[in-house]
Amino acid sequence: MAVRAAVAGASGYAGGEILRLLTGHPEVEIGALTGNSNAGRRLGTLQPHLTPLADRVLEPTSAETLAGHDVVFLALPHGQSAAVAERLGDEVLVIDCGADFRLKDAGEWERFYGTPHAGTWPYGLPELPGARDALRGSRRVAVPGCYPTTASLTLFPAFAAGLVEPDVVVVAASGTSGAGKALKPHLLGSEVMGSMSPYGVGGVHRHTPEMVQNLSAVAGEPVTISFTPTLAPMPRGILATCTAKARPGLTGDRLREAYEKALAAEPFVHLLPEGQWPSTAAVYGSNTVLVQVAYDEAANRVVAIGALDNLTKGTAGGAVQSMNIALGIPEETGLPVIGVAP
Ligand SMILES: NC(=O)C1=CN([C@@H]2O[C@H](COP(=O)(O)OP(=O)(O)OC[C@H]3O[C@@H](n4cnc5c(N)ncnc54)[C@H](OP(=O)(O)O)[C@@H]3O)[C@@H](O)[C@H]2O)C=CC1
């Protein structure tokens, strides 16, 4: 019997990408689609690429409209998920694309988000050690932020093998869809086109504690991370350059072996052949993360670079991957691994 899935926030970027993937998922039947200011409108006017669903009309987002489904995807602004989720019942699989349930440390949540902490759900980054076990059979999933997905998948093999010091620098560029569809003056076409600009500089971006949480768990000790996000003039994609000081005795061969071992069985994280480096264009629309790593001997630093599509593996693809695991569906079902080129 098909899994019946509802999508809250279907008018937004993340909701639209979830629907793009679910329309091709053989086990899923799409149920209620909800919006907020766009409730009552035809989906085709908001998401014209979702042609099979063009005549579906958005309902208001409420526990009532989302009831009666096996899975509910929440693609809502931060702070909106808890009130909906708590009325959906424990047997429904609720997958939250927002940040509300990602962090374990309530103090860190309050410091970066400025609101009371709603709680912690199993974290939807299956590739991290132990994550698949926590997701299997779970009825709640917190989908990671797009930058933490990129940096964590790019660096965890180095930490898992104990090859680097717990002192990391991440500089990442993101496409503009990462900021959502709502109008923001710094995202107007004339502000973004032909320019790259940093934001959230100096340890203040809310994804910093999420990266720290992930990599500290893998390292088995506290990791500090200096994270600088930048905005790039492209609709989708993240390219993260991550560096960490090497531990004594590291060689390029040992580093490569550690990455090969950690990533060999991963369907969605692909270590490129030596000498080839990731690009955002190569992962456009796919659930793949491309990774490459090098040992910069003169600077004694590991340089690891990862690229993904922020809306696919960075949000919706990760969400569907976690749904598959939670429901016992083969993990790769319905998820593209091939990008769009040129
Ligand atoms: N974009 C990305 O790359 C990523 C996004 N996420 C997370 O996914 C979630 C959605 O992001 P995104 O799709 O980019 O954002 P958008 O701004 O594109 O979409 C937001 C959605 O939420 C709805 N909405 C707005 N306000 C409310 C409200 N008060 N109550 C209920 N629904 C509301 C909107 O409805 P309407 O349009 O009808 O008003 C719209 O459907 C966010 O939590 C975001 O952090 C996570 C990882 C990456």
Ligand SMILES: CC(=O)N[C@@H](CCC(=O)OP(=O)(O)O)C(=O)O
């Ligand atoms: C380009 C851009 O603005 N990106 C967003 C992150 C997108 C993401 O992963 O979001 P959530 O944590 O909100 O789910 C930002 O930096 O705020």
